[in-house]
Amino acid sequence: MAELVIRDLHVSVEGDEGAREILRGVNLTIRSGEIHAIMGPNGSGKSTLAYSIAGHPRYVITSGTVTLDGADVLAMSVDERARAGLFLAMQYPVEVPGVTVSNFLRTAATAIRGEAPKLRTWMSEMKESMETLQVDQSFASRNVNEGFSGGERKRHEILQMELLKPKIAVLDETDSGLDIDALKVVAAGVNRVHDKEDTGLLLITHTTRLLKQIPAQFVHVFGDGVIVTSGGPELAEQIDAEGYEAFAAVPAAGE
Amino acid sequence: MAVVQEEREIAISVPVNKSEVVSSFRADDFAVPTGREEDWRFTPMRRVKSLLNPLPDSSGAKVAITAPDGVNVEWVESGDSRLGQVLTPVDRVSALAWEHVEQALVVTVPKGSTFDESILVEIDGSAASYSKIRIIAEADSSATVVIDHTGTGEHASNVEVSVGDRSRLVLTSVQDWDRSAVHLGRIHTQLGRDATLQQVVATFGGDTVRLVSTVGYDGPGGSADLFGAYFADAGQHLEHRLFADHDAPHCRSNVVYKGALQGEHAHTVWIGDVLIRAKAVGTDTYEINRNLVLTDGARADSVPNLEIETGEITGAGHASTTGRFDDEQLFYLQSRGISADIARRLVVSGFFADVIDQIPTESIRTRLWAAVEDEINLVGAEQSQ
Numbered sequence: 001m002a003e004l005v006i007r008d009l010h011v012s013v014e015g016d017e018g019a020r021e022i023l024r025g026v027n028l029t030i031r032s033g034e035i036h037a038i039m040g041p042n043g044s045g046k047s048t049l050a051y052s053i054a055g056h057p058r059y060v061i062t063s064g065t066v067t068l069d070g071a072d073v074l075a076m077s078v079d080e081r082a083r084a085g086l087f088l089a090m091q092y093p094v095e096v097p098g099v100t101v102s103n104f105l106r107t108a109a110t111a112i113r114g115e116a117p118k119l120r121t122w123m124s125e126m127k128e129s130m131e132t133l134q135v136d137q138s139f140a141s142r143n144v145n146e147g148f149s150g151g152e153r154k155r156h157e158i159l160q161m162e163l164l165k166p167k168i169a170v171l172d173e174t175d176s177g178l179d180i181d182a183l184k185v186v187a188a189g190v191n192r193v194h195d196k197e198d199t200g201l202l203l204i205t206h207t208t209r210l211l212k213q214i215p216a217q218f219v220h221v222f223g224d225g226v227i228v229t230s231g232g233p234e235l236a237e238q239i240d241a242e243g244y245e246a247f248a249a250v251p252a253a254g255e
Numbered sequence: 256m257a258v259v260q261e262e263r264e265i266a267i268s269v270p271v272n273k274s275e276v277v278s279s280f281r282a283d284d285f286a287v288p289t290g291r292e293e294d295w296r297f298t299p300m301r302r303v304k305s306l307l308n309p310l311p312d313s314s315g316a317k318v319a320i321t322a323p324d325g326v327n328v329e330w331v332e333s334g335d336s337r338l339g340q341v342l343t344p345v346d347r348v349s350a351l352a353w354e355h356v357e358q359a360l361v362v363t364v365p366k367g368s369t370f371d372e373s374i375l376v377e378i379d380g381s382a383a384s385y386s387k388i389r390i391i392a393e394a395d396s397s398a399t400v401v402i403d404h405t406g407t408g409e410h411a412s413n414v415e416v417s418v419g420d421r422s423r424l425v426l427t428s429v430q431d432w433d434r435s436a437v438h439l440g441r442i443h444t445q446l447g448r449d450a451t452l453q454q455v456v457a458t459f460g461g462d463t464v465r466l467v468s469t470v471g472y473d474g475p476g477g478s479a480d481l482f483g484a485y486f487a488d489a490g491q492h493l494e495h496r497l498f499a500d501h502d503a504p505h506c507r508s509n510v511v512y513k514g515a516l517q518g519e520h521a522h523t524v525w526i527g528d529v530l531i532r533a534k535a536v537g538t539d540t541y542e543i544n545r546n547l548v549l550t551d552g553a554r555a556d557s558v559p560n561l562e563i564e565t566g567e568i569t570g571a572g573h574a575s576t577t578g579r580f581d582d583e584q585l586f587y588l589q590s591r592g593i594s595a596d597i598a599r600r601l602v603v604s605g606f607f608a609d610v611i612d613q614i615p616t617e618s619i620r621t622r623l624w625a626a627v628e629d630e631i632n633l634v635g636a637e638q639s640q
Contacts, residue, residue, distance in 0.1 A: 054590050057582065082592035090590075094583045098547075098605030104591075107601055111592035143605075160591060 002069055002085060002167035002200060004030045004053075009064035011045075011052045019060065022048045024225035026064070030168055030200045037203040037211055039236065040222030041244045046204045047091065049222075050172040054088040055081050068168065083112055085167030089157040089174055096144035101156070102126075104144045105163055112164050129162045133189045150177035151186075158189040161199075168200040169193075175210035187213030208236045221247050278343040282309075282354055285347035294346060297524040297556055299492050302463045305383065306348050306411050306439050309355050315382025315408045318360065323372040326398070327363040337361055338389055341445035342415035345467070349441040352385040352411035359387035362400065366393040366419070373399040373616045380406035380436060387413045390426070394419035394447065401427045401616050404438060405460075412440040420447040420474070426454045427614050431626065432461035434491075440466045446506070448474030455614050456512075458485040458493050459626045465494040465524075472503040475537075481510045483525075484610040484623070486630045487553065489518025496526040497542070501535035510542035513610050515603055515630070516553035525575075527559040531568060539569040546577040547606050549599070600631050 011023035022045045030036055040046050052059045053066060055078040066073040068084050076084060096104065105126065110116045117125070130137060133155045145153055154174055161169050171190065175183055191214060193199055203210055211219075211233070219235040220227045221244070228247050229235065238246065277285065287307050290300040300307075322328050331337070338359055344350035362374060378386055390400055402414065418424045430438060438461055444452050458464050470479045485493045499508035514523045525544040546555035559573035580602050588598035607627055614620045 054586075056586055077595075078586060078589035079592050079594050082590055088590055090587070094587045096584050096587065096602060097578060098603075098608075099601050100605065103601065103605065104588075107593055107597065108588075108591035111594065111597070164591065 002032045004086070004168045004200065005065070005067045006053070007065045009049070009052065009066065010062045011048055012060045012062050013048070013058055014060065021062070022225055023052065026225070026227060028220065028227065030202055032167060032200045033194075033198045034218065035194065035201045035203065035214060035216045036218040036220065037205060037216035037236065038220045038222050038227075039205060039208070039239055042206055044222045045225040046206070046222050047172055050088055050170045050202075050204050053086065053170055054078065079111065082164070082166075087161050087164060087166030087169040089154075089161055089169065089171040091173040091176060093145050093153045093157055095146045097146055099144050100141055101144055102140035105160065108160065109163055125163065129159050132192060133159050133162075134185050135159055151179070151182040154178060154182070154186050155189070158186055158193070162189065162193045165197050166199060168202070170202045170204065172204045173206070174203070175205055175207065183209065183213060190214055208240045211236045223247065276345055278345045279350060280339060280343060280353055282347050282350040285350055288347060294496070297494060298465055299463060302492065303348075303437055303439060303465070305409050306351070306437065309351055310383045310385065310409070313355055313357070313383055313385045316378050316380040316384035316386065316406070316410060318386065319377045319379070320360065320362075321375040322362065323370050323374070325365065325368055326370060326374055327361075327365065329361045330358045331361050333357065333359055333387065335359060335361065337391065338387065338415065340415070341417050341471070342413060342441070342443040344413065344441065346441075348411050348439045349413055349467070352413055353387065356385040356387045359389055361389045361391070364392045364396040364398040364422075364424075367395045369397040370399070373401050376400065376402045378402065378404050378410070380404070380408040380410050380432070382408045384408060384410050385412070386410065388415070390414070390416040390424070392416075392418045392422045392424045395421050397423045399425040399427075399615055401429065401619055403429045403431065403619070405431050405433070407433045407436050409437045410440070412438070414440070414442040416442065416444040418444060418446050418450040418452050421449045422447065423451040424453070425615055426452065427616060427619055428454070428456050428466070429619060429623070430456075430458040430461055430464050430466070431622070432464065434460065434462060436461045438464045438466075442466065442468045443471070444469070444479065445471045445473060446477035446479060449476035450478070452479040453613065454479070454481045455610070456481075456483040456495065457611070457614070457623050458483075458495070459623070459630070461491065461493070463492040465496070467496045467498070469498040469500065470508060471500045472506045474503050475505040477503065477506040479508045481508070482610045482613050483512035484607050485512070485514040485523060486627065487514065487516045487521040487523045488630065488633065489552075490520050492522045492524075494524035496524075496528075498528040498530070499540060501529070501531045501538045501540065504535055505537035506535065507539045508542075509540070511610060512544045513547070513607060514544070514555060515547045515549060515606065516555055517549040517630070517633070519552035521553035522556075523554075524556045525558070527573060529561045529571070529573070531561075531563045531565060531571060533564040536565055536567040537569055538571065541570065541572045543574045544576075545606075547603070548577060548579045549603070596631075600628070603627060603631050
């Protein structure tokens with residue numbers, strides 16, 4: 001049983017006009033097997049939370065704690081966090097020219113597992129994941145994210161999640177840019193990994209589309225850098241019906 | 256091969272047509288370059304100064320040759336009739352090396368013979384030196400030649416190569432100089448009918464290296480692949496100038512040069528000139544230069560230049576890209592558990608693989624991969640400080 005605990009997390013970014021606080025005290029606990037969704041308007045700080053957990057250097061933690069099974073995540077480098085069992089499926093995965101998907105995945109799996117996977121079992125493992133996610137086998141020899149369509153990038157992110165088997169995975173706007181068919185394939189992949197590995201999931205999204213495919217038990221409404229309200233799936237339905245403005249203290253985007 | 260990310264075409268006003276460039280065996284026919292000339296405008300002239308006039312003593316290098324039985328290797332006087340058949344110097348330094356070298360090495364691959372084992376020419380400099388190497392691959396032959404430069408000192412070289420009709424030559428030139436060395440070199444290859452050249456130039460060491468590699472064609476069917484890999488560290492100047500002179504019909508040239516740069520004032524220059532003359536119908540040419548900038552403070556100049564005098568060609572294209580290994584790429588790879596060191600290694604080795612793996616000589620390939628590894632460790636060490 002893994003447990004990611006976020007306590008009173010404050011995060012700033014350095015901008016042209018000095019430091020700006022984006023997260024203002026986030027509290028959240030995610031355990032193995034649980035599916036949480038953070039919903040909120042654009043600009044509310046949702047992605048900042050995702051990248052802060054992963055350790056992106058742009059975000060400065062000014063106070064608070066993040067622990068994974070008691071270990072101090074904030075003291076770890078980005079790669080140490082991944083090896084400890086955290087994963088971030090990114091909204092905009094970057095291109096890495098010169099590195100093939102196959103080489104990248106095997107290098108990552110070697111780093112996470114602590115030893116190189118046996119070539120034969122690795123090949124079948126990769127083939128199976130690619131088939132489920134309807135990723136063409138030719139992907140393996142292409143450069144990471146280079147020339148990938150939006151849908152291909154998202155499927156590639158979930159492919160990595162399946163192969164790296166994190167304890168807790170954060171999915172940042174995984175539904176954005178996907179048509180309904182692509183969304184179903186990606187969601188089926190996420191559900192499959194969750195069911196098989198008992199992964200704790202944190203879905204970050206501003207629409208309820210993804211939640212219709214991946215059943216979140218806990219829904220948190222995010223506004224102005226804090227969790228405003230938490231509840232069950234009914235909260236998502238309320239957002240769908242009334243929008244974010246119905247929630248007190250959640251300013252509309254851009255305010 | 257990797258998809259070209261950004262393609263930019265640079266129109267450069269060349270003062271004269273490439274065919275009108277001065278060529279001479281006499282150094283006095285060339286003025287001492289000042290750095291304002293088109294051909295020298297990127298070169299740090301102060302650092303190459305000692306090679307702009309005759310060297311008082313040019314015996315500062317040892318040359319060792321290893322060749323399989325059946326290949327003829329001779330040291331000859333500089334007036335030997337086999338010299339100067341296909342190469343004429345196009346700059347003062349090359350002409351000085353031509354005039355003042357004491358002996359030339361002639362390597363002949365006899366007609367109809369095939370050698371799998373590499374012919375290895377090792378030039379080890381300790382002080383200022385000149386070299387002149389003549390490679391003659393006679394008709395219907397096949398051979399692999401490696402010229403390996405190591406050591407210190409200033410060096411000016413001419414490598415004159417003929418690939419006979421229907422012959423195949425694989426020529427690798429490695430510039431693995433010590434950090435203080437200066438090397439100004441010229442390689443010219445003349446291809447016979449249906450002859451094939453595969454050239455790999457790998458430049459990792461030296462303070463300043465400037466190589467001019469040119470190719471000409473004597474008849475139809477000639478095919479040249481010119482590959483290059485270079486890695487410049489802080490303060491190094493590595494310059495590669497290529498010229499494919501298509502003066503026969505139905506010939507092919509393909510240029511792929513890749514360079515990595517790291518550190519303050521690391522500077523690389525790549526000039527890729529291609530001239531398709533009026534009679535060179537059916538020419539097929541492509542050239543690409545890709546640079547990977549690993550740190551701030553480094554500069555890659557890249558100038559492809561294509562002149563076409565006939566419309567009846569099969570293909571002509573060029574591309575130049577300069578990309579950065581940036582923080583976002585590093586973050587992405589690290590977020591998958593890959594350490595910063597391994598991430599850098601992954602990116603750099605992936606970048607060089609399609610050039611270095613072209614080198615058929617295993618010992619050289621292994622050494623270059625080790626050199627790449629050393630370079631990566633260097634930047635890794637700097638960044639973890």
